[in-house]
Amino acid sequence: MIDDNGADDMDTGAQPPQGTSGGGTVAKWLDGLLTGVSVGPKAAHVREVLTTQPTYCSYATAAEVAARAEVNPATVVRFAQLLGFPGWPQLQAGLRAVYLDQRFDTGHPVGGDGGLLATAFARDAQNLKALEKSFDFETARRVVSAIRDARRTVVVASGTHAIPASALAMVAASRGFPISYEDRGGPQLANELARLGNGDCLVAWSFWQHYRQTVASLRIARTAGATTCVITDTLRSPPAREAEHVLVIPTEGVASIQSMTAATSVAYGLLAELMASDPAGSRTAVRHVSGIWRELDLFADDASEKGV
DSSP states (O other): OOOTTOOOOSOTTOOOOTTTTOOSOHHHHHHHHTTTOOOOHHHHHHHHHHHHOHHHHTTOOHHHHHHHHTSOHHHHHHHHHHTTOSSHHHHHHHHHHHHHHHTTSOOOOOSSSSHHHHHHHHHHHHHHHHHHHHOOHHHHHHHHHHHHHOSOEEEEOOGGGHHHHHHHHHHHHHTTOOEEEEOSOHHHHHHHHHTOOTTOEEEEEOOSSOOHHHHHHHHHHHHHTOEEEEEESOTTSTTGGGOSEEEEOOOOOSTTOOOOHHHHHHHHHHHHHHHHTSHHHHHHHHHHHHHHHHHTTOSOOOGGGGTO
């Protein structure tokens, strides 16, 4: 048995068990290494995080994994040693090899009639539960303050990372905040970044794998004196190293798809806090923009209003 206070008599110089770069799921790989080994409840928590959040754990520190598992970082190290690895870096290397080998699998249903749809829903539910437990609310409030107080804010993201990013920028702009979203890259991104300076803010959304232009945008904005914020999946990510305020969230999905469900939830949470910081101004702004939407005739007629 191991726990936060338990002694560990494993040889810390032991070689990793065979098969650390083979195929199969992370769960099966870990269970194979744990055959005949008795683990305590805290070690079981570590195993659960490794199996349910392999993308995150493939690049997270022992302290980050411990935070997700709600245990002491020493428990993560002892868990690695229990498996025969010298420490967390060696277990992480094996985990990453297994994960990368199977990450393009189409996925397998968890049971019942829902198939992979139900599996995807269950995965997102796990992500949201992990988010609620590990989210840095204090840093999130600093991000909200940075956007609220900025002369102007630029939101940057690419690919599927644009899903939560565009929601944040679109809704915040409709509530009167001086915020814009840039996903075109190239000259358009360069022009936006060239305008940033003291008193401005850049908010980037970037998850494994990270786009070079997103990372460079943070570096350029920081050098120009703007406040830099990033929503990412580990503190060790390239964009995290370039940002002043870092929010770490889970993005595990099924069928080799990175899920933006938790990220989108964070976007709407930030928006709620942002609007609550100036409720009167937000109400005035949304009434104004709603009038413009109607003037532009943007919406389809509601058939119910015509008695159809």
